[in-house]
Every structure is written in structure tokens, then in C-alpha cells.
Amino acid sequence: MPFIERLTNETTPKRVYAYLKLVDEKTMRKEEVVNYLQPKFVDNTSFIANKVYSFVNNAQLISESSDGNIKLDIDRKEIATMKAFRKIIAKRVFQHEDYMFSRFTSWYLMRGEKVFEENAEALEIAFNQELNADRTLPNEYNKTNITGWRTWAAFLGFGYIHNKVLIPNTAVRLHDLLIDANIPKDKSMPLKQFMDWLHLAAPELDGGKINEVNQGDSPYTKQTLSLGLSSGLRALHDQGLLELKYVSDAIDTWYLQKASHDITDKVSEITIRGVEI
Incomplete structure (x- = not known):
């Protein structure tokens, strides 16, 4: 589903978009993506980044491959711009x-x-x-x-x-x-x-x-x-x-x-x- 039922303040459009762009640009494991979004020297709990991960995973925007890497589950052109991202989210919802x-x-x-x-x-x-x-x-x-x-x-x-x-x-x-x-x-x-x-x-x-x-x-x-x-x-x-x-x-x-x-x-x-x- 494209939206978890219980939206919270942590899973903002900009954070979700940033997560997807990171996954698109570089092959990384979940922990690496989380650290990029919320470095441990800033917040050792990674609370917000983990919330964003749960959001994009539940929304079926990403998935974890057998080797542990995170991959996009949508066409990369759908996140080429914030406008494209907005349109695909609206369409799905x-x-x-x-x-x-x-x-x-x-x-x-x-x-x-x-x-x-x-x-x-x-x-x-x-x-x-x-x-x-x-x-x-x-x-x-x-x-x-x-x-x-x-x-x-x-x-x-x-x-x-x-x-x-x-x-x-x-x-x-x-x-x-x-x-x-x-x-x-x-x-x-x-x-x-x-x-x-x-x-x-x-x-x-x-x-x-x-x-x-x-x-x-x-x-x-x-x-x-x-x-x-x-x-x-x-x-x-x-x-x-x-x-x-x-x-x-x-x-x-x-x-x-x-x-x-x-x-x-x-x-x-x-x-x-x-x-x-």
C-alpha cells in the first residue's frame, strides 16, 4: 500500500523523496541508507530514518534483495523530479x-x-x-x-x-x-x-x-x-x-x-x- 494508515510527522514528503533518491543513486544496505539520512553523530537512535524506511517499505516503494541491498520498486523516472514523485504517489493513493x-x-x-x-x-x-x-x-x-x-x-x-x-x-x-x-x-x-x-x-x-x-x-x-x-x-x-x-x-x-x-x-x-x- 502506498500509505501506512498512521501517518506521523517524521515521514515527510522530502524525507521520503530523499530516501528514494539515495537508493536510486547508490547500491546500499538498509543501515547505510539510514546513516546517510541521519548520521549517528547527529542522532544515535536513527529514529526518524528508521520511520522513513518503514514508510517506503510498507508503501512498496523499495524492497530488500536477497543480498541485503535496498532497491527501488518503482521506475526511476517516477522520482526524477519532486513533481514526478508527487504525481505517482497521488496516482497510487x-x-x-x-x-x-x-x-x-x-x-x-x-x-x-x-x-x-x-x-x-x-x-x-x-x-x-x-x-x-x-x-x-x-x-x-x-x-x-x-x-x-x-x-x-x-x-x-x-x-x-x-x-x-x-x-x-x-x-x-x-x-x-x-x-x-x-x-x-x-x-x-x-x-x-x-x-x-x-x-x-x-x-x-x-x-x-x-x-x-x-x-x-x-x-x-x-x-x-x-x-x-x-x-x-x-x-x-x-x-x-x-x-x-x-x-x-x-x-x-x-x-x-x-x-x-x-x-x-x-x-x-x-x-x-x-x-x-
């Missing part, structure tokens, strides 16, 4: 609708502005009450896990951390998806057509398979986009990667969260530009 990380991500994005007032402890209580009430106790998410989730969620493109709050904005996630998307470029299409594609490409986002069953006490109604998706679409509109438009006599109208922007709320059409930014 959101293929699985029952992963706690996937469920919590969808749930968080559908909470709206409530998240601005909720710390990790409040999120823990709300998530477990709304989505884990009928599950066994070991499946509960705690505030330590949520802090680890927040770091990875920001890295994967779901928002920006400010004052220990993940501000929902899916611009980076959308951008990663659109670069490789088999979707009409430079041609206007109904927003519904775009959303039908997005439901399959990103099941954790609005209307996707994971999202639909993990909304909890969401304030959003049908065809009203979440704060994170609304902000992400507006950001890409401003960057010129796509264009949002509302036609007054459109049959099908969707609603972004209201904002002081050229696109106030109503949208009926979208044009994906064929230029990578």
Missing part, C-alpha cells in the same frame, strides 16, 4: 477508496470554511463521529495522524498550510491531472463534461467515487463546487491554463463558492488550454 488518507482528504475538502476554525483535535472528533462511528476503534484517526496528513495533502496539491491550517485549493492537483489528460484542449466544453472527466481522474474530488461516500456533514449541494475546487479552478483561470465562462442561457449551470473575482460564482463552460505552465 487515490486508486484505493478505503485508505484512511483518501477518505480523510475527501471529507476535509467537503467541510467548507469550517476548517478555518478547526484544529487537529477538532478535526479528529468530527471525522470519527461523522465517518467512523460504525467502524472499529483502530480505524479512528488521531490528531498526530492529521498533522502528518496535512503535510502530505499540501504536497499532493490540495492546498496551502497557514497557521497550521490547510487552506483548501486544488490548483496543483488539477494542474498535474490536466497536463497528462486525454481531454479536448483549446475547445470550449460544458462544465458538466469536464466534471464527468474529473470524477474518474480524481475520485477524491467533488463528485468522485471516494468523495461521494465520505462527505460527512457537508454544506454543499449538487452542482455547487467545494471551496478547494472553486479556488483551484479560479487559480488556473488566472494563470491562463484554463478559462471559465458563464453563458446566461446555458442549460446546465454550476456554482463556485462566491468570491471577489471575474468569475463570481456561476460557470457553464470551460476551455482547457494546451500550454503547460
Whole structure:
């Protein structure tokens, strides 16, 4: 599995990426890699490095060969850059609708502005009450896990951390998806057509398979986009990667969260530009 259920603060994206790059660059045993990441003269316990090892091993990103050497279990091109690494992790994680990380991500994005007032402890209580009430106790998410989730969620493109709050904005996630998307470029299409594609490409986002069953006490109604998706679409509109438009006599109208922007709320059409930014 690409994510252990219990994320902690030690297994950050940068540390995981550094581990994989070391393994890719040089043939080493586990102890050697650990010593590179956390030399004994710095910390004789190697606590963090061992946590990272457990993470990449459980995530099936590396394996140990019969001679004791560590080897990559993914294509090296998938860690050629941090961007490539981000995309492959997201692809692996959101293929699985029952992963706690996937469920919590969808749930968080559908909470709206409530998240601005909720710390990790409040999120823990709300998530477990709304989505884990009928599950066994070991499946509960705690505030330590949520802090680890927040770091990875920001890295994967779901928002920006400010004052220990993940501000929902899916611009980076959308951008990663659109670069490789088999979707009409430079041609206007109904927003519904775009959303039908997005439901399959990103099941954790609005209307996707994971999202639909993990909304909890969401304030959003049908065809009203979440704060994170609304902000992400507006950001890409401003960057010129796509264009949002509302036609007054459109049959099908969707609603972004209201904002002081050229696109106030109503949208009926979208044009994906064929230029990578």
C-alpha cells in the first residue's frame, strides 16, 4: 500500500523523496541508507530514518534483495523530479477508496470554511463521529495522524498550510491531472463534461467515487463546487491554463463558492488550454 494508515510527522514528503533518491543513486544496505539520512553523530537512535524506511517499505516503494541491498520498486523516472514523485504517489493513493488518507482528504475538502476554525483535535472528533462511528476503534484517526496528513495533502496539491491550517485549493492537483489528460484542449466544453472527466481522474474530488461516500456533514449541494475546487479552478483561470465562462442561457449551470473575482460564482463552460505552465 502506498500509505501506512498512521501517518506521523517524521515521514515527510522530502524525507521520503530523499530516501528514494539515495537508493536510486547508490547500491546500499538498509543501515547505510539510514546513516546517510541521519548520521549517528547527529542522532544515535536513527529514529526518524528508521520511520522513513518503514514508510517506503510498507508503501512498496523499495524492497530488500536477497543480498541485503535496498532497491527501488518503482521506475526511476517516477522520482526524477519532486513533481514526478508527487504525481505517482497521488496516482497510487487515490486508486484505493478505503485508505484512511483518501477518505480523510475527501471529507476535509467537503467541510467548507469550517476548517478555518478547526484544529487537529477538532478535526479528529468530527471525522470519527461523522465517518467512523460504525467502524472499529483502530480505524479512528488521531490528531498526530492529521498533522502528518496535512503535510502530505499540501504536497499532493490540495492546498496551502497557514497557521497550521490547510487552506483548501486544488490548483496543483488539477494542474498535474490536466497536463497528462486525454481531454479536448483549446475547445470550449460544458462544465458538466469536464466534471464527468474529473470524477474518474480524481475520485477524491467533488463528485468522485471516494468523495461521494465520505462527505460527512457537508454544506454543499449538487452542482455547487467545494471551496478547494472553486479556488483551484479560479487559480488556473488566472494563470491562463484554463478559462471559465458563464453563458446566461446555458442549460446546465454550476456554482463556485462566491468570491471577489471575474468569475463570481456561476460557470457553464470551460476551455482547457494546451500550454503547460
